[in-house]
Amino acid sequence: MAATDAAIVWWAVGPSGQEDRGATGRAATVAAVFDRLGPTVRRGRRTSLVLTGTTTPVGYEGGVGSVCVPPGVAGSTVVVPRLCAALHHAAALLGRAEADLTLVAAELDDEPGRWLVVALRRLAESWSPDEPPLAVVRTTDGLTEAGRTRSGVLRPGDLRRMLADGCRRPNPVADHRAPTPVALPDTSRRGHSVLLLPPPAPVPPAGDPLVIRWSTVDEATGERRRRAMGRLARFEGDLFGDDRRRVETLARHAPRRATPGGVRGAVVAADAAEAAGALERHRPAVPKQRPVALLFPGQGAQYPRMGAGLYGHDPVFTTAMDTFFTLWGEGGQRLREEWLSDDPSVPFDDGSRAQPLLFGVGYALGAMVRSWGVRPVALLGHSAGEMVAATLAGAFSLPAAVRLMRARVTEVLRTPPGGMLAVAATADELQPYLTLDPTGQVAVAAVNAPRQTMLAGPDEALAVVQEKLREQGYICRLAKARQAFHSPAVLDASLATRPAVEAARPGPPVDTVYSAYVGRKLDAATADDPMFWTTQIADPVLFWPALDALLATGDLLLVEAGAGQGLTNVARQHRAVRSKASDVVALLPASPGAPVADRRSVLAAAARIWAEGHELRWEAVDGTTARP
Structure with missing residues (x-):
């Protein structure tokens, strides 16, 4: 290695040379170390990694790759052909030269348990005493006897002792307490301290879909990574973990550039077979970075339990729905029960259920998308969806909008069937x-x-x-x-909401709204007019003219935030979408399904938005943010 390089060695040694079973699947720690080494890489210093003691392959966009071997040091009985196959897959995944890794495996023919010695020897051949020390990432079992240091930093002499000893005896003074992360020092210095292995990051429950996303510098590299990840997903045997573990590995550690640009690809899968199929069909592409515009559906889009699969799973969505039910006041708890019921007592198509829940679910989905870091350039709603758009855009406060929606429902229920x-x-x-x-x-x-x-x-x-x-x-x-709705039959009911509109005190939206009642961008004068909001439940909805006006402003990625995919299907008829200048994606499924279907659909939409070139807060997408 050059004198300016830093190197990391990670291994796992159990007591008395036993296999450290806890090493499997802990590559997240190495990824965390790489994140801390980011400034080093940006200063032009390469970061090499020899990864041992784990079945989980890891890649890093700014580094040169890693060696992936099964857990355990002394006493390992790994069959060499299986190890060679594993190295082949790891090499393909990481873009590392397969010949180098195969050579490492070939040297294990006589003593399969001495793979760590081989890896260290190959590293030591180009490591001189005046170069920076190695950083060590270790499991709780710690360093080997010959190479133990209380600081965790290996010097050239330490490495020579380890090679001479064969890395057979565990460190008797190692800290066997619960894993604890130790902060790395300033990465501008030469050398790095130890990082004890932290607990694995939480993952969604088994069976829940995950997003596998990758980004590379160009399309050719993106295609190679896609094919390599597909091979890993199809890998037979348990060398890379079980079926679910392979998907988690791909979701956590697929190669991604630290900076925007390049080529992006993303798929959603719950198991290895689905991941393999999705990776086979998907083709990464250069992000078009089209701005996002949100569409909110109205009456007719509703179905039982729409979006309920997100309730209790996504904290932002859940909090927004809870707030809505509380603001609804009397009957809010009953409305929640009806929404979550598989067999509601009141027909879901009735205005007493459809209207409030279309508003609540649409508002919660809009808040959820914003929590991802997406900033829509425009909002467009259909029927009750216009109230969602106006509220998210700031024309109404949420409490005022809910009171107005309640007044509308009360009046319209008095009209003839x-x-x-x-x-x-x-x-x-x-x-x-x-x-x-x-x-x-x-x-x-x-x-x-x-x-x-x-x-x-x-x-x-x-x-x-x-x-x-x-x-x-x-x-x-x-x-x-x-x-x-939207006929003279409900005009009297519509006019009766005038006091509620005036009490709501609507104003110009802060964000851009395209109104389906005027067929164009909503201006301040119209938004200030109470009569504009008063007659909406009787006025015709001009959704197509409004959509046409919106798409005339430029190429967009339309995101339908509500039940069903009716507006998505309508938008696909527009020439801007047919020509692929613009595109559209829906957050929720087209029809009712299992709760996981809602989460899968939302993840697919998030993956699509990210592949478009938008940077997302993935802890929010995964639903791991704390509730407000």
């Missing part, structure tokens, strides 16, 4: 059919896409229009609603 009808036609095509209702209560409720229009009205009148449309060959489908 009604419904909403989705028709595959333009709004202009449907105008003649609206005259079939002599009362004028059936109206265009929403323009979701050029040929995706929603009608709404009282049940009987809407049924007449629906029958005539089907006779004429139009494709119709009743939406999930038990009230005639």
Whole structure:
């Protein structure tokens, strides 16, 4: 090694030469040491690692790789062919020259237990007394007898004694207490102190999906890493740990650049087979770094337990939902129970359930995404989703918004039974059919896409229009609603919310909002007008014009933050998304499923946002942040 290099040796020696079983899977400590050595690497000093005593391969973007061998020193009975296979996979994963690692394994033919001596000898061949000392990362069993030092820093003489002794006897003065991290000194100095192995970092429960993400300097390197990780995922046997452990290894230690740029790839998997398949299909790419815009769905998107798989798992989402239920006041606890129930007592499509929960879940998802470090450039909501967007953007305080939502629900429940009808036609095509209702209560409720229009009205009148449309060959489908939202049938109920709007004191949003009620960016004058908010439950939703105006501002990554994937499907029809200039991803699944499905969908969206080039707070994504 050059005189400016630093080197780290990690090994595990149990009492009386026994295998240190605790070494398996502890490569997180080495990664932590590498993080502390970051300033050294940035100053141009290479960091070499000889990793021994663990089955977990580790890579570091700024270093030269590592040697990966199974645990134990003296008495090891590792079969050489298995070790060679392990080294082959480790070499591919780390980008290390396979010939070097295979040579190490080949020298073990006569004495499989002397792999540590071989590794140290190869290091010592280029290590002179005037070079910086080695840093030692050790398990609780400590150093060997011949190489023991109370400081944990090896000098050239220590290394020679270790080689002569064969690293067979454990250190009798080693500290066998619980692992304790010891801070490294300033990495600008030559040499580093010891770091006792800390407890393993917490991981999600077995079976929960994990994000495997990697970044490299260019596409060719990214492809090599992807293929290598796929080989590790498909590796047969338990040399790299069981099926779940291999996925955890990839999730924790896939190679990632310390600086933005380069090429990124990310997949989500819960087991090795799924990881292998996902890695086979995925192709890393140069991040496009498109800004994020959030979309919030409204009536019709709801389904039982929407987002409930995140409750109690993601602390930000959980706190936001708890706050919402508390602010709802009387009936808030019952609303929570209905939301978490597999068999709610009140139909979920009823406004008394759908409207408040669409708001609560949308708000909690928006808060969760922001906790990741994502700063949306715009927010756009559909129907009740506009209240979510306005609240997150600062036009309303959360308590004021919840009171207004409660007033809306109270008034709309007093209206006669009604419904909403989705028709595959333009709004202009449907105008003649609206005259079939002599009362004028059936109206265009929403323009979701050029040929995706929603009608709404009282049940009987809407049924007449629906029958005539089907006779004429139009494709119709009743939406999930038990009230005639966005039609004259709820106008009186809408006007009755005026006092609640005035009490809420809406103002201009701090963040950019595109309004589906005006079909464009929400300006200060409109946001200040109480009547704009008062008539919303009766006014038509112009989602497509608003989406068109939003995408006209530039290329975006649209993220649907709410139940289902209805807005995602609508956005995919837009020319900006079809041309791949913009893209869209949904946070939640399209339909109900097991709780883990919610978490998987959210992780997939987070992986997509990260691959786009956004830096995320992964402790927040993983749900390990402390609750406020």
